[in-house]
Amino acid sequence: MQVRNDKGIIKWILIGISALFLITMLVLPLLYVIITALRDGFAAYQNAVTDSYALKSIGLTVKVTVITVIVNSVFGLFAAWLITRFQFRGKKIISTIMDLPLSISPVIAGLVFLLTFGRQSIIYPFLEAHDIQIIFAQPGIILATVFVTLPFISRELIPVLTVIGNEEEEAAALMGANGFQIFTQITFPHIRWAFLYGVVLCSARAMGEFGAVSVLSGHLRGLTNTMPLHIELLYQGFDFTGAFAMSSILIVMAVIILILRNLLEYRGKKELET
Amino acid sequence: MPDHTQTYVELKHISKTFKNFKAADDISFSVEKGKLIGLLGPSGSGKTTILRILAGLETADSGEIYIDGKPVSQIPAGKRGIGFVFQNYALFRHKTVFDNIAFGLKINHWKKGDIQYRVDELMELVGLTGLEERYPKQLSGGQRQRVAFARALAVQPQLLLLDEPFAAIDAKVRKELREWLRELINQVGITSIFVTHDQDEAVEVADKIIITNHGRIEQTGSPVEVYNNPRTPFVVQFLGNPISIDHTRFKGFRDTTADASAVIRPEYITVRKKNEPCPHPATTEEGIVERVAFRGNVMELTVRVHGQHLTAYRQLGQELIHEGENVNVFLQRIYLIGADGESVTIAVDESLRRENG
Numbered sequence: 001m002q003v004r005n006d007k008g009i010i011k012w013i014l015i016g017i018s019a020l021f022l023i024t025m026l027v028l029p030l031l032y033v034i035i036t037a038l039r040d041g042f043a044a045y046q047n048a049v050t051d052s053y054a055l056k057s058i059g060l061t062v063k064v065t066v067i068t069v070i071v072n073s074v075f076g077l078f079a080a081w082l083i084t085r086f087q088f089r090g091k092k093i094i095s096t097i098m099d100l101p102l103s104i105s106p107v108i109a110g111l112v113f114l115l116t117f118g119r120q121s122i123i124y125p126f127l128e129a130h131d132i133q134i135i136f137a138q139p140g141i142i143l144a145t146v147f148v149t150l151p152f153i154s155r156e157l158i159p160v161l162t163v164i165g166n167e168e169e170e171a172a173a174l175m176g177a178n179g180f181q182i183f184t185q186i187t188f189p190h191i192r193w194a195f196l197y198g199v200v201l202c203s204a205r206a207m208g209e210f211g212a213v214s215v216l217s218g219h220l221r222g223l224t225n226t227m228p229l230h231i232e233l234l235y236q237g238f239d240f241t242g243a244f245a246m247s248s249i250l251i252v253m254a255v256i257i258l259i260l261r262n263l264l265e266y267r268g269k270k271e272l273e274t
Numbered sequence: 275m276p277d278h279t280q281t282y283v284e285l286k287h288i289s290k291t292f293k294n295f296k297a298a299d300d301i302s303f304s305v306e307k308g309k310l311i312g313l314l315g316p317s318g319s320g321k322t323t324i325l326r327i328l329a330g331l332e333t334a335d336s337g338e339i340y341i342d343g344k345p346v347s348q349i350p351a352g353k354r355g356i357g358f359v360f361q362n363y364a365l366f367r368h369k370t371v372f373d374n375i376a377f378g379l380k381i382n383h384w385k386k387g388d389i390q391y392r393v394d395e396l397m398e399l400v401g402l403t404g405l406e407e408r409y410p411k412q413l414s415g416g417q418r419q420r421v422a423f424a425r426a427l428a429v430q431p432q433l434l435l436l437d438e439p440f441a442a443i444d445a446k447v448r449k450e451l452r453e454w455l456r457e458l459i460n461q462v463g464i465t466s467i468f469v470t471h472d473q474d475e476a477v478e479v480a481d482k483i484i485i486t487n488h489g490r491i492e493q494t495g496s497p498v499e500v501y502n503n504p505r506t507p508f509v510v511q512f513l514g515n516p517i518s519i520d521h522t523r524f525k526g527f528r529d530t531t532a533d534a535s536a537v538i539r540p541e542y543i544t545v546r547k548k549n550e551p552c553p554h555p556a557t558t559e560e561g562i563v564e565r566v567a568f569r570g571n572v573m574e575l576t577v578r579v580h581g582q583h584l585t586a587y588r589q590l591g592q593e594l595i596h597e598g599e600n601v602n603v604f605l606q607r608i609y610l611i612g613a614d615g616e617s618v619t620i621a622v623d624e625s626l627r628r629e630n631g
Contacts, residue, residue: 171364172366173350175377181381190367
């Protein structure tokens with residue numbers, strides 16, 4: 001008996017709809033970005049991306065992404081470890097709160113930090129007295145990005161840690177291994193692909209974050225403008241070549257991440273099967 | 275009282291509660307040096323918890339454990355000198371067999387040459403020489419267990435704990451491994467405690483059995499002792515293949531107390547053909563064979579006597595009994611559980627009693 005009919009008309013209709021959707025939603029816009037970026041010639045493109053403000057925004061984006069990934073790697077590892085290896089009251093609440101950034105609008109996240117560290121805040125006098133600037137400065141951008149990407153790594157790790165269980169860790173502990181030895185030699189080899197996958201997702205999101213960063217940045221050219229913010233600024237100044245040239249860089253970065261993502265996902269799946 | 279100089283492990287009043295579940299309730303027992311102890315009980319009886327508390331993987335709510343005369347509650351798991359074999363072996367999936375066994379040695383800063391020598395020695399001991407570079411997933415269940423065993427023994431622990439060591443293995447290999455393990459433990463001479471829910475396993479392998487139920491110890495003793503003289507209703511119902519009967523209907527037990535409930539095991543029931551000699555006619559009953567099942571080494575008969583179904587065994591060499599046949603049935607002894615549900619007494623058939631004076 002044949003349950004699946006692979007040669008059927010339904011299959012071709014579905015393929016057609018998917019292809020049409022992908023072309024309108026992805027391929028055409030991406031092509032348009034590249035074409036617009038290059039419409040004034042390659043020299044103009046080169047000028048646009050080597051402009052000092054452009055370079056500074058690329059630098060800032062890289063900096064913010066690196067710091068965010070480091071912070072969230074540490075936090076993600078600890079959080080996943082805590083949630084899968086310990087029993088305590090309020091565990092459900094913690095894991096729910098950790099996922100909050102996924103459901104909350106980034107603009108609101110930005111506003112929350114604005115209220116927490118801005119002029120209206122009760123800790124503002126303290127910050128000012130110690131000359132600590134968070135709002136409309138790079139720390140604010142980093143804070144906002146960290147917040148938005150908070151759950152990305154821990155969410156990848158928790159299911160893997162749950163599946164592998166803790167018997168191997170107990171066995172190692174019984175043989176006298178300390179916590180650091182257990183983590184580096186027993187636990188981490190299990191989660192390394194999931195961890196890298198989380199890092200990739202986190203970087204992708206960190207590079208592209210607009211909403212929360214926009215609220216906190218203050219849009220200071222060359223100082224607090226990340227790539228997405230710089231693109232918006234160029235676009236609003238009718239510098240289409242510049243805006244789309246910068247966009248094309250972000251797109252290239254996204255494609256690299258997409259490839260990495262698929263590679264890691266594949267490795268991780270193989271790992272879980274064994 | 276056990277001879278104190280020989281006692282190696284001693285648990286005193288160990289209790290542990292998980293939420294509302296009492297996993298260990300005032301557990302006390304001691305283990306002599308070099309002995310193999312079987313903790314036997316149904317699942318959920320708290321036997322694994324006792325093992326994990328001993329190893330230091332769980333903390334007891336109260337009570338104290340002494341190993342070699344020293345209290346160990348404050349000593350972390352890794353420093354207690356205990357080898358542990360997990361139910362699913364918990365081999366390090368990312369390490370080769372060699373690195374699995376060498377792990378504890380490396381942690382304890384053994385020299386490279388010594389590690390190589392020790393691992394070679396252990397691989398030979400468990401009969402896996404040549405498989406050093408394999409990964410756990412490339413081994414059979416039995417081989418994995420051998421690796422787990424070698425790994426547990428690597429740092430020369432003084433006490434070996436095994437959690438359901440045969441549960442994850444095919445029935446066929448299990449019996450073979452049981453004998454292998456028994457021999458190996460004798461050879462190494464290490465004090466060992468293993469947990470099992472399988473009474474055959476416990477009876478066959480252990481020097482001493484501790485039967486647990488609902489977090490309490492029901493009975494302790496040698497396998498023969500515990501099997502033949504169960505002292506609590508739980509042990510009576512748990513060991514062997516017990517069947518509850520109404521003993522007042524059987525001639526051999528007319529004088530026993532009527533308000534007790536009775537249990538009998540197949541090995542105490544003799545079934546004879548009508549033409550075979552009948553040594554105790556006064557207390558022999560008549561029955562009808564309802565089912566005959568071949569059990570490999572014996573025939574298992576289901577016989578109806580006074581409307582009750584009894585299970586009995588019959589040797590293969592004897593003349594065959596057929597379904598529907600009328601037979602003589604003789605009950606040698608039954609276990610009576612007192613009406614209080616606590617005491618157990620053995621009642622022997624009246625004719626046998628008279629015979630033995």
